[in-house]
Amino acid sequence: MKRKLKLILFLISIPLILFIFYWGFTYFSFSFEKDVSKGKLTDTLLSPDGSRIAKSYFDVKPGALGPTIVIVEIVNNETNKSKIIYRSIESYNFSMKWENNNILNIHGHKLNVDNEIYDESGNACNSLAMKNQYKKCYKGR
Template sequence: MISIELKRAGSIILILFGILIAFITIILFLILCVNFIIAFIKKKPFPKNMLITTLFGVVLVSSIYLYETYFFTFSEIDREYTQDGPGPIISPTEKYTANAFYEPYGGAAGGVNVWVEITYNNEENKVDTVYYGDAKSDFTMKWIDEDTLFIQNDEPDFPNSDRSIELEIGNEIYHENGLACKSLLMKDDYETCYQN
């Protein structure tokens, strides 16, 4: 549990560091543009050091963005303040158990994310996250057959809010904003990844 919390704290620090570097890089770029214009008008030498520093900032910010996008795992879910959702729901052959959890975010003005974990009852300590998205008011789960779970996540008053899906366990996952679908670390965990 501690390693998950440390990894999440490290991820938050990395994002904040990336924002700081992006801000500094933008300022350096503006200074570079001014220096370039001055050098052009006054026929002074091109500001090479400022260019190198700005390019270094761009590379650093790009690296942080690429890391956060392509090295995503579900271990970054904030499990400290989670609330139990529907479940456990056992599959017809008792091969799997589905549990849903709610993750509040953003304080009073925020919202709630929901994720579904599948426990493999015949394999020791094997738990996979198969669904992650913004929680809607109508959230339920039911097994269609021994390997297919139907997840209903809908806001009836808003037709475009439906995040419901049928998932074949072991082959399909859903991540609302698609980070799991882009992740190089997770590409071997599923055959099909759905996103909104």
């Protein structure tokens, strides 16, 4: 009887361990660059001093009711380096405007493009792989 119980516990523990490993790996290793497709470029906006360009992309998921994922990427014109600072599911009235050279207002979220990000899902905020890429991370509801 003990042997049978041990076998059952062993067989149950294997899928559980695999699930925990998969969840931990995907949850803590999330990265905008690796895990987000940008979609179609919809708008570009030059910063007031001309040093950066904000680019918005819409990635429409298949199906009539599929969500539209909005990505905002900042490109530094001097170094030509880019980084994604915003990811959200939007349905209508997406907007972005520069408040000053460092603050970009994206659909009501004011982000310092040097060290803040917004990820509606919260995956970027929880990711150990992204912790050194920002000082403050905002997540959706």
